[in-house]
Amino acid sequence: MRTSIATVSLSGSLTEKLTAAARAGFDGVEIFENDLLASPLAPEEIRARCADLGLTVDLYQPMRDIEAVPEEQFARNLRRARHKFALMDRLGADTVLVCSSVSPLAEADDALAAEQLSRLADLAQDFGVRVAYEALAWGRHVSTYDHAWRIVESAGHPALGTCLDSFHILSRSTGPEDLDGIEDIPGEKIFFLQLADAPPLGMDVLQWSRHHRCFPGQGGFDVAGLVRRVLRTGYAGPLSLEVFNDVFRQAEAGPTAVDARRSLLVLQEEVGVADLPAPLAPTGIAFTELVTRDAEPVTALLGRLGFTRTARHRGKPVELWEQGDARILVNTGPAAPADARHRSGGRTSVDGTTLAAIGLESPDPAAAARRAEALLAPVLPRRRGAEDAPLDAVAAPDGTELFLCATGRPATPDWRADFEDLPHPAAGPRDLRVDHVALTQPWHHFDEAVLFHRAVLGLAARESVDVADPYGLLRSRAVTNADGGVRLPLTVGAAPGDGTAHARHIALATDDVVAAARRFTEAGGRLLPIPANYYDDLAARFPFEDGELETYRALGILYDRDEHGAFRHCYTHTVGRVFFELVQRDAGHQGYGAVNAPVRLAAQHAVR
Numbered sequence: 001m002r003t004s005i006a007t008v009s010l011s012g013s014l015t016e017k018l019t020a021a022a023r024a025g026f027d028g029v030e031i032f033e034n035d036l037l038a039s040p041l042a043p044e045e046i047r048a049r050c051a052d053l054g055l056t057v058d059l060y061q062p063m064r065d066i067e068a069v070p071e072e073q074f075a076r077n078l079r080r081a082r083h084k085f086a087l088m089d090r091l092g093a094d095t096v097l098v099c100s101s102v103s104p105l106a107e108a109d110d111a112l113a114a115e116q117l118s119r120l121a122d123l124a125q126d127f128g129v130r131v132a133y134e135a136l137a138w139g140r141h142v143s144t145y146d147h148a149w150r151i152v153e154s155a156g157h158p159a160l161g162t163c164l165d166s167f168h169i170l171s172r173s174t175g176p177e178d179l180d181g182i183e184d185i186p187g188e189k190i191f192f193l194q195l196a197d198a199p200p201l202g203m204d205v206l207q208w209s210r211h212h213r214c215f216p217g218q219g220g221f222d223v224a225g226l227v228r229r230v231l232r233t234g235y236a237g238p239l240s241l242e243v244f245n246d247v248f249r250q251a252e253a254g255p256t257a258v259d260a261r262r263s264l265l266v267l268q269e270e271v272g273v274a275d276l277p278a279p280l281a282p283t284g285i286a287f288t289e290l291v292t293r294d295a296e297p298v299t300a301l302l303g304r305l306g307f308t309r310t311a312r313h314r315g316k317p318v319e320l321w322e323q324g325d326a327r328i329l330v331n332t333g334p335a336a337p338a339d340a341r342h343r344s345g346g347r348t349s350v351d352g353t354t355l356a357a358i359g360l361e362s363p364d365p366a367a368a369a370r371r372a373e374a375l376l377a378p379v380l381p382r383r384r385g386a387e388d389a390p391l392d393a394v395a396a397p398d399g400t401e402l403f404l405c406a407t408g409r410p411a412t413p414d415w416r417a418d419f420e421d422l423p424h425p426a427a428g429p430r431d432l433r434v435d436h437v438a439l440t441q442p443w444h445h446f447d448e449a450v451l452f453h454r455a456v457l458g459l460a461a462r463e464s465v466d467v468a469d470p471y472g473l474l475r476s477r478a479v480t481n482a483d484g485g486v487r488l489p490l491t492v493g494a495a496p497g498d499g500t501a502h503a504r505h506i507a508l509a510t511d512d513v514v515a516a517a518r519r520f521t522e523a524g525g526r527l528l529p530i531p532a533n534y535y536d537d538l539a540a541r542f543p544f545e546d547g548e549l550e551t552y553r554a555l556g557i558l559y560d561r562d563e564h565g566a567f568r569h570c571y572t573h574t575v576g577r578v579f580f581e582l583v584q585r586d587a588g589h590q591g592y593g594a595v596n597a598p599v600r601l602a603a604q605h606a607v608r
């Protein structure tokens with residue numbers, strides 16, 4: 001199916017918007033009137049620019065407050081329409097969107113609305129234009145898709161059809177039966193289909209629509225369910241994204257357009273009109289890679305956590321540190337060239353150590369990379385160095401490198417083969433594993449990051465939680481595989497500030513966090529000090545065994561509990577932009593200690 005995007009969904013000048021849409025692979029655009037009015041290009045030039053870029057102009061919009069008005073007002077509306085239709089001829093657009101009226105002049109008179117829309121369609125026909133009538137969810141008298149369709153149907157004009165917009169429909173829907181009427185509309189009378197999702201917000205619908213729409217798959221609506229119904233009518237027009245969103249208005253148009261196209265690809269897969277390589281969820285974290293100019297602070301920290309240096313890369317200044325099943329690469333080389341092409345997320349940092357890459361253990365790395373590529377993830381060079389084993393890797397939206405890899409599987413290239421063993425003392429039996437890797441995201445890429453990790457990597461998104469930071473608010477949403485072997489909480493930071501909210505961390509699971517915390521401090525490590533008030537509150541919230549709370553208080557261990565059991569955790573100090581967490585997770589507990597995060601963040605600010 002053809003795909004299209006409304007210029008209002010992207011930031012920048014009209015030229016920037018068109019370029020971004022074309023680069024991301026859209027077939028067409030909806031041109032928003034404001035974008036045209038503000039452009040120095042004549043309509044003919046815009047038309048030529050679109051043609052050069054391989055874009056069709058699928059819709060011109062919006063025309064407002066047209067129908068069901070007194071005759072003298074309607075005469076003025078027709079005069080306005082004549083100008084717009086002439087403009088559309090110059091622009092090469094053959095469909096105009098007319099939103100249901102919000103004017104106080106409009107009357108609750110469907111027969112009048114139908115008659116005037118029919119006269120508008122007569123005029124449109126003279127210009128070779130079709131009119132697509134859309135019910136705004138806040139329209140004065142017409143606010144539902146079925147009402148708009150009844151008016152269009154009774155007008156019975158060949159140049160008049162309806163425009164369905166998933167936001168207006170789903171924001172007002174109270175159950176699937178509200179949508180049954182869609183399939184009563186003949187497909188050829190649906191002149192246009194606009195798609196947007198939105199998070200469930202319980203607010204005024206106009207404000208919700210104008211500020212919080214997002215791309216399908218990023219909110220809470222069943223957009224795919226709606227599209228399935230529309231396709232059953234025989235609708236053959238484009239799938240077009242129309243997203244009004246405060247963040248996208250500010251973010252760079254290029255990445256937003258790619259995010260938008262990815263969302264449509266996933267939607268097309270869901271409704272069965274696109275054939276993508278199947279998702280293959282990773283089964284575990286093979287390694288995490290830290291990049292630093294000065295390895296000493298971070299390797300000292302790793303040593304205190306019980307890690308030993310076990311191997312060294314054959315061709316590059318990268319060391320492998322291991323403890324139990326946890327593996328960490330410490331890279332003191334220059335940032336990979338891939339970096340420059342992507343947005344700085346984990347890597348670019350003035351203050352040293354960053355978490356720049358993750359190795360995801362994949363059931364079939366090459367197949368997983370093919371899906372990633374089909375979903376527009378930038379594929380990184382398979383070999384980082386001439387002698388390296390081939391490794392499939394893609395860049396996440398923020399530039400973090402994601403290696404899709406195999407560890408110790410004879411038939412598959414093994415990242416470990418690039419490393420030569422170093423003599424090392426036998427490690428003490430601490431048996432750490434990676435519980436989760438928390439990836440802070442740039443503020444304007446959060447929804448994109450969640451969709452990327454879900455769609456590209458085949459992970460499931462958990463619920464979104466808000467966390468208060470002393471200097472802002474964080475939003476956090478974990479993506480995980482089915483058995484919890486991969487847990488990646490994605491967090492969007494507050495204002496830049498001192499960077500506390502932007503540090504990433506590796507959480508190491510242990511069966512005994514008290515013992516692990518003691519060994520760490522006995523080895524000279526410093527745990528994040530937690531205020532006494534926190535423990536006084538814990539005592540009020542939960543019953544503890546004798547001495548248990550005092551132990552937590554002495555070490556700085558935080559505590560949470562749900563119906564499945566407890567979550568005990570503590571934090572190391574921060575090195576550059578990375579810190580570590582020690583975690584004891586009772587089987588079945590699915591959280592990350594979000595209730596404790598404000599205390600942890602405040603403590604980290606205090607240390608700085």
Ligand SMILES: O=C(O)c1ccc(O)c(O)c1
Nearest residue numbers: 062097099134165209210
């Ligand atoms: O918010 C609006 O006014 C508006 C305009 C045009 C649309 O297609 C729409 O869905 C909303």
Ligand SMILES: [Mg+2]
Nearest residue numbers: 134165194242
């Ligand atoms: Mg719309």
